[in-house]
Amino acid sequence: MPIGSTLKELFRDYRFVCAFIVLLFLVALALLSFFSPYDPTIWYYAPRDLPPSSKHILGTCSRGQDVFWQATFAIRNSLIISAVAGVFSRIIAVAVGLVAGYRGGRTDRFLMFISDGFLVIPLFLIIVMLAMLIRDKMTIFTTGLLLAVFGWAWDARVIRSQVLSLREREFTKTAVLSGTGTMELVFKEYMPYITPLAFSTLINNMSWAIGMEMTLSIVGLTNMDIPTLGTTLKWALNYQAILMRRWYWLSTPVVLSVFLFIALYWLSVSISEYLDPRTRVQRVGGE
Numbered sequence: 001m002p003i004g005s006t007l008k009e010l011f012r013d014y015r016f017v018c019a020f021i022v023l024l025f026l027v028a029l030a031l032l033s034f035f036s037p038y039d040p041t042i043w044y045y046a047p048r049d050l051p052p053s054s055k056h057i058l059g060t061c062s063r064g065q066d067v068f069w070q071a072t073f074a075i076r077n078s079l080i081i082s083a084v085a086g087v088f089s090r091i092i093a094v095a096v097g098l099v100a101g102y103r104g105g106r107t108d109r110f111l112m113f114i115s116d117g118f119l120v121i122p123l124f125l126i127i128v129m130l131a132m133l134i135r136d137k138m139t140i141f142t143t144g145l146l147l148a149v150f151g152w153a154w155d156a157r158v159i160r161s162q163v164l165s166l167r168e169r170e171f172t173k174t175a176v177l178s179g180t181g182t183m184e185l186v187f188k189e190y191m192p193y194i195t196p197l198a199f200s201t202l203i204n205n206m207s208w209a210i211g212m213e214m215t216l217s218i219v220g221l222t223n224m225d226i227p228t229l230g231t232t233l234k235w236a237l238n239y240q241a242i243l244m245r246r247w248y249w250l251s252t253p254v255v256l257s258v259f260l261f262i263a264l265y266w267l268s269v270s271i272s273e274y275l276d277p278r279t280r281v282q283r284v285g286g287e
Contacts, residue, residue, distance in 0.1 A: 016270035022263035030076035040073040059248045062239040073227040084144025085209035086202045093152040101163025118153035131221040138223045147209045155201040203268040229253045
């Protein structure tokens with residue numbers, strides 16, 4: 001189906017429209033960070049604990065930083081972390097799912113054994129221990145990679161089940177009998193079916209990565225000098241923003257996080273329903 005027709009169908013869903021608008025706003029907010037007049041790593045460049053005003057839209061924090069401009073850096077870095085985690089985990093999930101589903105046999109059992117291991121072990125504790133070991137080297141990119149290593153297992157099983165179904169279809173048998181190579185079959189015939197599924201799971205994984213980064217930041221296992229939604233919330237809690245009634249400081253990362261989670265959830269649900277053959281048949285029948 002052409003991309004234009006696909007977007008036209010998706011924009012009929014109010015959840016997709018709302019999610020698209022919210023994400024567009026958050027991305028625009030993240031892009032504003034490139035025009036910030038302040039360095040996000042410098043403290044006390046502004047008076048402390050100022051309320052919102054025309055000069056400081058969301059006031060200043062107890063570290064002497066402008067809350068609004070810090071928020072732009074926070075949302076940008078959190079989106080980058082989630083994108084790195086999502087893309088690299090999709091690469092692993094698609095590779096494992098395709099190989100396990102198409103090859104079968106011992107290869108399938110071995111790869112699914114590894115995948116099941118990641119699903120059974122307490123991921124949060126493992127991530128915490130690894131984050132403690134590499135805490136001094138935790139950058140935006142390494143945080144995303146760390147989360148990517150542990151965020152592919154379930155989606156690999158989903159992709160594998162799709163490949164197992166595709167392997168039994170007539171076009172696969174026809175392609176094999178006609179001498180089509182394995183790589184050509186996988187990338188030419190299977191990828192059109194796998195790509196929408198990988199994109200749908202990408203959104204869910206990005207949401208998981210953002211939540212995990214915030215959790216690691218709150219427990220102090222990320223680089224606190226890098227502004228993210230998690231570190232911004234951590235600094236507000238450390239400086240007793242609740243007791244000091246600095247609601248503009250505390251509520252900024254909370255509200256941005258809520259908007260981001262809801263937007264990603266609605267985006268995932270709307271795309272999943274669009275890709276579901278049963279709902280597509282219902283839409284065609286309704287029309």
